[in-house]
Amino acid sequence: MTTFPLSLSANWLSDIQTDDLTPTEQEWLFEPHSLTAKLKSKATSFSVKVLSEQAFNLSHEQQQLLGCKTSSALNREVLLLCDNNPMVYAQSWLPNNQTHNSLHNMGERPLGDVIFQQPELVRQNIEITRFDSKHSLQNLVTQLNLPTQTLLGRRSVFSLNDYQFLVAEVFLPGAYLYS
Template sequence: MTTFPISLSANWQHTSQVSGLTATERDWLFEPHSLTAKLKSRSQNFSVKVLSEQTFDLSVEQQKLLSCTAVSALNREVILLCDDKPMVYAQSWLPDNKRQDKSHNPLLNMGNRPLGDVIFQDSQLVRTDIEIACFNSEHSLQQLVSQLNLSKQNLLGRRSVFSLREYKFLVCEVFLPGAYLYS
């Protein structure tokens, strides 16, 4: 049984430090626009399966990435599916902003909607540089891969911090075995 949140501890590297990627891997990992839109364009039926949505404490690293003093955040973990095939495991960390009215933050009430459908509609969205990591076949993320009946292999992921006005949040996306990235 998978325990949430799934740890995405890894050797995250800035794009300037990353080498040895294929053109296809670079195309997917460094996609500057909505990954959701890109996945939708390559499938007949796109869907989101919510695995977990709970409040957890932020790690010191996450607080540093988000430049925030918040101690907790809503952690949302989902699988993005194309034609019923798991393609991406995504994890978002939405800090608890005590000054913000939660009922007016659409990111805190997503349901089965993909985050990308909401955030990329806002012209004030700002994204930090994308960081890349490799998750080997021994990484704890592989437990989820096994539960999805996918073959264990090294996986590639990306993360970045987004800002909507003054609200910052962290998004991590890991491409699962069989994703378009590996074709």
């Protein structure tokens, strides 16, 4: 049984050598625009499955990344599915903020469909990492009946005016970047 939120503890790097990444992996990992839109363009059908949405206390590292003193946030975990196949596991940390609480009630709407419509959206550096076959994230992979393999992930801090939030996306076995 998988317990949420899943740990995404890893060695996240923004200055990474891309020599060991294929051109396709680089294209997907460093996509500057909406990953949701990119996935939708490759599939006949696209959907979001909410795994967990709960109040969460930000770690010291997350507070530093977000440049906030607030410790309480909404942690949202979803699967992005293309043609009913799980392609991406995504996790977002949305600090409590009266102005941007609309992002706290997304339901099965993709976060990317909302935030990339905002002209004031700014994305900071994309950091990437690898999750090896021993990482606890592999429990979800097993539960989804997918093969265990090293997974690639990316994360970014986004800003909407003065509101910052963190989004991490992990490409699951069978995702387009592995083809």
